[in-house]
Amino acid sequence: MIIANQLFTGISFGAVLLLIALGLALTFGQMNVINMAHGELIMAGAYTVYMLQQVITSAGVSLLVAVPVAFVVSGLIGVALEILLLRRLYGRPLDTLLVTWGVSLVLQQAARDIFGAPNKQTTAPSWLAGAVELGDLTLPASRLFILALALGAVASLSLLLRRTSLGRRIRAVVGNRALAETSGIPTGRVDRVTFFVGSGLAGVAGVALTLLGAIGPSMGTSYIIDAFLVVVVGGLGQLKGSVIMAFALGMLNAFSEYQYGPSVAKVIVFVAIVAFIQWRPQGLFSVRTRSLA
Amino acid sequence: MFTPSRRHALLPATLLAAAVVLAGCGSKVSSSGTSAASAPAASIDTAGDTVKVGLLNSLSGTMAISEVTVKNSLLLAVDEINASGGVLGKKLTPVSEDGASDWPTFAEKAGKLISVDKVAAVFGGWTSASRKQMLPVFEKNKALLFYPVQYEGLEASPYIFYSGATTNQQIIPGLDYLKSQGKKTLYLVGSDYVFPRTANKEIKAYAAANGMTIVGEDYKPLGNTEFSAIVDKVKAAKPDAVFNTLNGDSNVAFWKQYKSVGLTADTTPVISVSIAEEEAKAIGPQYLAGQLTAWNYYMTTPGAANEKFVKAYQAKYGADKPTSDPMEAAYVSMYLWKAMVEKAGSFDVEKVKAAAEGITFDAPEGTVTVDGTNHHISKTARIGKIGTDGTITEVWNSGQPIKPDPFLKTYPWAASLS
Numbered sequence: 001m002i003i004a005n006q007l008f009t010g011i012s013f014g015a016v017l018l019l020i021a022l023g024l025a026l027t028f029g030q031m032n033v034i035n036m037a038h039g040e041l042i043m044a045g046a047y048t049v050y051m052l053q054q055v056i057t058s059a060g061v062s063l064l065v066a067v068p069v070a071f072v073v074s075g076l077i078g079v080a081l082e083i084l085l086l087r088r089l090y091g092r093p094l095d096t097l098l099v100t101w102g103v104s105l106v107l108q109q110a111a112r113d114i115f116g117a118p119n120k121q122t123t124a125p126s127w128l129a130g131a132v133e134l135g136d137l138t139l140p141a142s143r144l145f146i147l148a149l150a151l152g153a154v155a156s157l158s159l160l161l162r163r164t165s166l167g168r169r170i171r172a173v174v175g176n177r178a179l180a181e182t183s184g185i186p187t188g189r190v191d192r193v194t195f196f197v198g199s200g201l202a203g204v205a206g207v208a209l210t211l212l213g214a215i216g217p218s219m220g221t222s223y224i225i226d227a228f229l230v231v232v233v234g235g236l237g238q239l240k241g242s243v244i245m246a247f248a249l250g251m252l253n254a255f256s257e258y259q260y261g262p263s264v265a266k267v268i269v270f271v272a273i274v275a276f277i278q279w280r281p282q283g284l285f286s287v288r289t290r291s292l293a
Numbered sequence: 294m295f296t297p298s299r300r301h302a303l304l305p306a307t308l309l310a311a312a313v314v315l316a317g318c319g320s321k322v323s324s325s326g327t328s329a330a331s332a333p334a335a336s337i338d339t340a341g342d343t344v345k346v347g348l349l350n351s352l353s354g355t356m357a358i359s360e361v362t363v364k365n366s367l368l369l370a371v372d373e374i375n376a377s378g379g380v381l382g383k384k385l386t387p388v389s390e391d392g393a394s395d396w397p398t399f400a401e402k403a404g405k406l407i408s409v410d411k412v413a414a415v416f417g418g419w420t421s422a423s424r425k426q427m428l429p430v431f432e433k434n435k436a437l438l439f440y441p442v443q444y445e446g447l448e449a450s451p452y453i454f455y456s457g458a459t460t461n462q463q464i465i466p467g468l469d470y471l472k473s474q475g476k477k478t479l480y481l482v483g484s485d486y487v488f489p490r491t492a493n494k495e496i497k498a499y500a501a502a503n504g505m506t507i508v509g510e511d512y513k514p515l516g517n518t519e520f521s522a523i524v525d526k527v528k529a530a531k532p533d534a535v536f537n538t539l540n541g542d543s544n545v546a547f548w549k550q551y552k553s554v555g556l557t558a559d560t561t562p563v564i565s566v567s568i569a570e571e572e573a574k575a576i577g578p579q580y581l582a583g584q585l586t587a588w589n590y591y592m593t594t595p596g597a598a599n600e601k602f603v604k605a606y607q608a609k610y611g612a613d614k615p616t617s618d619p620m621e622a623a624y625v626s627m628y629l630w631k632a633m634v635e636k637a638g639s640f641d642v643e644k645v646k647a648a649a650e651g652i653t654f655d656a657p658e659g660t661v662t663v664d665g666t667n668h669h670i671s672k673t674a675r676i677g678k679i680g681t682d683g684t685i686t687e688v689w690n691s692g693q694p695i696k697p698d699p700f701l702k703t704y705p706w707a708a709s710l711s
Contacts, residue, residue: 016519118575120575131553140550140554141553212518214575214576216542262522263512
């Protein structure tokens with residue numbers, strides 16, 4: 001029973017990791033932008049839920065509406081960031097780190113000025129308040145919703161990358177930017193769209209997180225490290241590594257936390273990651289490209 | 294063409310400059326230990342018809358949810374004191390600094406308030422980690438800090454006045470209450486820093502002496518929001534009650550996830566020592582209804598002094614704003630300092646300290662009295678139950694103010710702690 005319960009806890013924690021890392025797998029993994037403001041894009045998504053609940057009284061409707069709206073809101077913030085700053089910094093990952101970190105501080109303060117320092121709370125719809133009981137197993141409905149959202153996001157993203165012409169272009173630019181450009185692909189526009197999708201996914205993650213924790217100006221900071229870990233360990237340049245690693249880390253975390261407590265669990269996870277990176281510095285999967293960058 | 298390279302050149306230079314500044318700060322603090330005896334008392338700027346008071350609270354970061362309200366209530370006390378003529382004929386000018394939920398920042402800003410602004414006293418701090426960082430700064434500079442939050446005890450700095458509860462005024466009455474309700478097994482959940490860890494040490498000593506069993510103990514870093522494994526553990530351990538010492542944003546996540554696995558106030562009640570009215574509002578009453586808290590003051594505490602306090606606070610900050618224990622303790626601390634200064638007839642720190650013994654104030658929580666030896670105040674303990682609307686109503690109180698005993702000298706079971 002405990003094993004089944006922890007299995008589910010691991011899966012649901014993995015789903016959270018996957019949601020917060022998925023956007024980053026695009027912007028960092030594919031575009032090599034170290035976006036420290038990713039956490040604040042998550043925050044923007046969470047505040048979107050709060051704002052929508054002011055307008056739409058039904059908690060369920062506003063949550064469902066919030067998924068696409070948060071995607072667009074965070075996506076637009078991401079595009080603004082790309083156009084105003086990051087475009088000038090491609091190929092200089094360390095500079096993007098500093099600049100986006102500054103941007104994250106600005107966005108946090110902006111949220112504090114707009115919404116106030118205290119946390120905001122949203123009402124969870126009644127159909128997410130309960131839990132599904134399977135014998136001794138309790139599956140919180142909110143966790144199942146997050147899992148569904150994460151899997152939906154992965155499915156739509158891989159469809160986008162594999163089956164659409166936009167996806168082909170994105171993969172072409174990742175594979176070899178110069179060759180893509182000479183073949184007539186407008187790489188600048190592709191970058192912008194990629195960044196829009198990656199940032200938008202952060203917004204969707206923000207929607208999910210309102211079901212778990214607080215909506216506050218500094219909420220993003222507690223997720224950014226985990227998100228980077230997943231992408232780095234999963235390997236840059238493709239999605240499946242991030243997906244597998246999100247669930248693997250979620251599982252490892254859930255079991256060791258149950259067995260040894262949160263502090264030791266963190267140590268175990270980090271040691272495992274360090275050991276893994278020693279063994280496979282390129283991450284779980286890596287993309288071989290012919291680009292020189 | 295040159296711009297990027299110049300930017301690159303500037304960055305290391307900036308970092309270097311920052312490092313030099315930081316190193317300077319470090320050496321100043323470390324040299325304090327040796328020269329503390331000979332250091333001159335902090336100079337207070339009493340020229341002119343105003344005197345400055347420092348307000349040091351986290352206005353950003355994970356603790357802002359709580360500390361902003363403390364700052365508001367300190368400002369209310371300043372306004373009221375100024376409206377009634379100030380202190381020793383001088384109006385108070387508040388100087389506010391942001392501790393940013395970062396403990397070294399508290400120490401740095403405290404030093405700035407003392408030596409640059411030359412304030413008469415500093416009011417603020419919330420987490421014990423921030424207080425522990427500020428303590429040497431105040432002792433070195435011989436300046437006063439008024440600390441308004443309940444804490445883990447085992448401390449009595451000559452330069453700090455503690456207007457929140459120490460252990461025997463909050464945690465022990467909370468445990469007494471659980472014991473009287475027949476709770477035999479406890480699960481401890483806390484944030485990972487000095488207050489929860491010390492408090493839980495005391496709780497474990499109490500449990501051992503009172504026939505209670507601790508069935509689990511877990512800590513999460515401040516601000517962490519992943520509690521699914523912990524709530525699973527609580528559910529599997531089936532304790533009679535949970536003792537919650539979580540602080541800040543983590544509480545929101547803990548409560549949402551606690552409820553989501555079907556744990557309720559009926560089956561597994563939780564007693565919290567860091568959730569007051571403001572936090573209850575931010576966490577959401579739907580998650581908290583029926584759960585217990587241990588404090589010395591609630592917004593619903595009866596009495597004329599509290600009615601006046603609540604009315605004044607809501608007039609200044611909005612009719613929907615709740616008042617809470619730390620806010621009340623902060624408000625009280627400003628008045629206690631005023632009374633000490635007036636009794637001393639001077640802003641001089643040593644004279645103010647000497648005047649502290651026996652100072653009383655008709656506080657919203659009831660009359661409080663300063664203990665001049667350990668710098669704590671006597672307070673009535675109150676156990677409350679959170680309602681469906683987020684207000685907290687008292688279900689038990691200690692009947693009379695409990696004398697502060699920060700080192701738990703009057704409790705035999707606590708002999709091994711200090």
